[in-house]
Amino acid sequence: MIQVHNLKKKFDDFQALNGVDMHVGKGDIYGLVGPNGAGKSTLIRHLTGVYKADEGEILIDGEPVFENRNIKQKMAYIPDELFYFMQADTMEMKRFYEGIYPQFDSKLFYKMQEFFPTIDVKRTIRRLSKGMQKQVAFWLAICCKPDLLILDEPVDGLDPVMRRQIWSILMAEVAERKMTVLVSSHNLRELEDTCDHVGIMHHGKIMIERSLSNLQGNISKIQVACQNGVPKLPDDFEVLHMANTGRVYTLIVKGDPKEAEKVLLTENPTIVDVLPLTLEEIFIYELGGVDYEVKDMLL
Numbered sequence: 001m002i003q004v005h006n007l008k009k010k011f012d013d014f015q016a017l018n019g020v021d022m023h024v025g026k027g028d029i030y031g032l033v034g035p036n037g038a039g040k041s042t043l044i045r046h047l048t049g050v051y052k053a054d055e056g057e058i059l060i061d062g063e064p065v066f067e068n069r070n071i072k073q074k075m076a077y078i079p080d081e082l083f084y085f086m087q088a089d090t091m092e093m094k095r096f097y098e099g100i101y102p103q104f105d106s107k108l109f110y111k112m113q114e115f116f117p118t119i120d121v122k123r124t125i126r127r128l129s130k131g132m133q134k135q136v137a138f139w140l141a142i143c144c145k146p147d148l149l150i151l152d153e154p155v156d157g158l159d160p161v162m163r164r165q166i167w168s169i170l171m172a173e174v175a176e177r178k179m180t181v182l183v184s185s186h187n188l189r190e191l192e193d194t195c196d197h198v199g200i201m202h203h204g205k206i207m208i209e210r211s212l213s214n215l216q217g218n219i220s221k222i223q224v225a226c227q228n229g230v231p232k233l234p235d236d237f238e239v240l241h242m243a244n245t246g247r248v249y250t251l252i253v254k255g256d257p258k259e260a261e262k263v264l265l266t267e268n269p270t271i272v273d274v275l276p277l278t279l280e281e282i283f284i285y286e287l288g289g290v291d292y293e294v295k296d297m298l299l
């Protein structure tokens with residue numbers, strides 16, 4: 001669905017995107033994560049055709065996106081800072097979207113009204129609360145029936161019940177008609193529950209891009225206490241972090257967790273405990289391996 005190759009963008013002399021490569025398959029829910037200033041919003045503005053790339057290629061469904069009306073009609077974008085016309089109410093914005101998206105589903109709009117009981121569709125949207133404005137954005141975006149939905153910090157401002165509701169609507173669209181979702185967020189717990197693929201961005205590049213299960217299956221936290229002191233693992237395991245309290249060592253290890261456990265068991269340990277890492281922990285340790293200062297906050 002999305003293919004990005006060697007995308008570069010400079011703002012004056014600052015290289016905001018420095019050779020981004022990214023691949024998002026049809027029907028994927030792809031979580032884009034990265035520290036503040038990594039370039040996520042800049043990348044999204046290229047994917048939505050707002051910015052023109054200095055170098056590189058962005059293809060959506062095989063076509064370049066910039067100034068491509070055909071592709072833009074197939075995508076909906078919910079930015080971090082929502083835009084509504086000054087005096088527009090929800091019904092007026094609906095008419096505006098209908099004019100832009102030929103596939104806008106008006107029947108679905110009325111059917112979905114029950115999901116948003118607190119929204120007065122005749123009230124100027126700018127006078128609704130921040131969370132209600134977000135609800136309107138999702139409501140309208142879903143009715144556009146996009147093939148690709150791009151979300152920048154999507155659930156920011158939504159209450160927990162509404163977050164769940166919105167995600168279940170999105171998941172249904174993904175399951176029923178293979179809508180693709182690209183979501184940039186700092187809420188890693190939520191992404192862990194919703195995404196099937198993850199791209200970790202740092203310094204204007206995608207450092208790691210994998211399926212979530214592959215990412216989680218290749219890194220683990222191991223607690224081990226050996227008779228002979230420091231536990232040893234062969235070179236094909238990368239130990240991202242090691243700390244100890246007395247004889248109990250905690251290791252963050254890249255490589256097949258089952259294999260690592262097998263190797264450690266040969267040292268007759270008094271304890272070996274292999275634990276999966278959360279996406280938040282993976283994010284912190286992967287970035288801790290580059291020049292991102294990470295303290296021992298998780299051990």
Ligand SMILES: Nc1ncnc2c1ncn2[C@@H]1O[C@H](COP(=O)(O)OP(=O)(O)OP(=O)(O)O)[C@@H](O)[C@H]1O
Pocket residue numbers: 011012014016034035036037038039040041042043
């Ligand atoms: N229009 C612009 N002009 C100049 N510099 C910009 C512009 N937009 C972004 N930048 C710079 O590019 C870098 C990437 O910004 P971007 O907003 O893409 O990061 P981000 O990953 O979305 O960050 P956050 O998680 O904080 O939202 C930052 O250093 C930012 O200052």
